[in-house]
Amino acid sequence: MKTITLMRHAKSSWKDAGLNDLDRPLIQKGLSRTRLIVDHLKDKDFKPEYIITSNALRATETAGIMAHAFGIDNEFVRVEKLLYTADADSYYDHCFDLPEKITHTLIVGHNPAITNFANFFLKEKIDYLPTSGIVSIVFATDKWENIPISGGKVTLLVYPKMFK
Template sequence: MKTITLIRHAKSSWEYDVSDIDRPLSTRGENDANLLSKKFIEYSFAPDAIFSSPANRALTTCNIFIDNLNVSKKLLSVDEKLYDFGGHQVAKFINNLSDQYNKVMIFGHNHAFTAIANSCGSTYIDNVPTCGLVMIEFEVDYWADVKKGITKMTIFPRDLKD
């Protein structure tokens, strides 16, 4: 069985005059990433590998999760292909993952993650919000065979706030 956990980067800040790839998280984004990652601890998900877009906002979200989940930073790989907004590169990335990994976390962007969640998962999601998490399980042995799976979990920041 193969499992992907997609985490869309947390809310970014538009306060700075920087390129898109360099945009940092906002205070709300940092708070949401901490809130969501601390909730995710309850699920005892132990990833074999963690992948992130090189975008500052995605990588910062990823590092907050790594710190709060207390997993090794050695599991992290940054990949340019995950700086994708359509989903085609992310889908190809997933299909090309090493079969030695069974459980992976991927930090990236929308519309790519909503497209992947809907094309691969069993639950329709109108929009994966910032810092939204979607876990999908696939009854396959090889990442190349990943097509349609079962959406096992969604956690969105709005679900954790009063």
């Protein structure tokens, strides 16, 4: 079995209008909401071994929080510039070259692509995945190259407002 967990980056700042979109940092609300998600996931059998993240600062900061929370070393965190502008189909592409010993990868990205990818598998479609939201999809295969044809099943959908 292979698992892909999709996570939208945490809430970020729009305070500085002159700041390049790639350079927008997380705000305190984003950090707090991500901690809520982490606390919830620690009570579940949630154990990603690898993280693939967009190169946007808000995504790399979110990925760093998750790596720290789940004990993932930097060598197992990959920054992918193309995730910043990716479409839903390309989310698969970023998993094909993962080592087969990895069974669970976390992808930190952006709307609309991350929502569109999640909607391939959700029975009840969502309009958007909220910031710090998580969708885990399990695939009935032992090879990353087979995930597009192995029928993914959603096993987890959580977002911060569920815990208020």
